[in-house]
Amino acid sequence: MQYRKLVFTLLLAAPLALMASGPFDDHSKAGPDGPYVLYRGQKIVVKSVELRDTQAVAKVQVYDQKTIITLQCQGPDPEDEFSFQLKTAFQSEPTRYNQPARMLVLSDIEGNFKAFKTMLLGAGVIDKRFKWTFGDGHLVLVGDFFDRGTNVTECLWLIYKLESEAEAAGGKVHFILGNHEIMNLQGTAQYARKKYLENAHIMGETYIRLYDNNSELGRWLRTKNAVELIGDYVFCHGGISPELAQSTLTLETINNLSRQNLGKRLEDITNPDAQLLFDMKKGIFWFRNAAKNTMDVADINTILDFAQAKRMVVGHTLQPDITAHYGGKVICIDLYHEENMRQGFMKTLWIEDGAAYTLDSNREKSSVFNVTFYQKSPTPASAGAGKN
DSSP, X not given: OOEEEEEOOOTTHHHHHHHHTSOOOOOOOSXXXXXXXXXXXXXXXXXXXXEETTEEEEEEEEESOGGGOEEEEEOSSTTOEEEEEOOSOOOOOOSEEOOOSEEEEEOOOTTOHHHHHHHHHHTTSBOTTOOBOOTTOEEEEOSOOSSSSSOHHHHHHHHHHHHHHHHHTTOXXXXXXXXXXXXXXXXXOTTSOHHHHHHHHHTTOOGGGGGSTTBHHHHHHTTOBSEEEXXXXXXXXXXXXXXXXXXSOOHHHHHHHXXXXXXXXXXXXXXXXXXXXXXTTTSTTTOOXXXXXXXXXXXXXXXHHHHTOSEEEEXXXXXXXXXXXXXXXXXXXXXXXXXXXXXXXXXXXXXXXXXXXXXXXXXXXEEOEEOEEEEEOSSGGGTTOOBO
């Protein structure tokens, strides 16, 4: 009988997994937030929530012309303030890119602005004034910047701001959608903190309207991709399932179908290919089996052939460290950011000249952790043969 022996200890992950599986205890309440840019007829309405004495109140500004609008965003700490200009137009992102010399790859920040800032500063992507300092490098964000945290809006506006600055410097910010972006665009707020629901009420809005087609953030998010091929690496939040790889879709078709159906409830998606794409087990935003290391290498090879890639990078499924499965063909980057921050650091994936490393917020680079299985046949003669 064949068996597999896992050469990896989960002692570190065990207490964290227990902690992560507990109930979501939310004591947040209405407080500083915004801005939210909303299109109402010929007017642009900018709403935010601020504290006056100890009471959360709405602030509303109305503009006629988008091109003159410069806005401020305040993060959790006094020094976390930055300004940005609204974009004059949106266009859908390309699906394929050449391999850049440097990529910082990060996922599942989930509204943790301090963690996001710590990693970007540590990697030299931004300076203390939140300005892009990464030159022609690429910042790849692999989904789930919504929910669980209390600084989602600040994270989104910082990404929005850095996009323009990166382009001007010859670099690029890639924001690939995750399942929590999908849920929030659908109006599903089960993982959103109470702060955001209460703030929406104070501003006289329903939560879904903050990210619909008549909002700046909603329009911007609807230009984003579900999957991108950058050099030899394919990036998506959950993973490409065997069922998706066996379809007749291309990466470009996946992104077009995703954009066409963003904001729709699952029951309202009627196209069979789109149903597969958004499926909560097999869909690209939700698939977990590759990250769980439970698939056959043959299926992984089929997926990479489909994507025309050598490696797939995914978030969505928590790992104790940046981890490579299947001989380095799948790299998993969803880490316990909150716990790491309590210990005083952040870390994520760094790709340099096509090679993958772990990079921490002290700019220390190390090898990606590989999980290896030894496969043995039932006969002594072949025992210990070959690693997979």
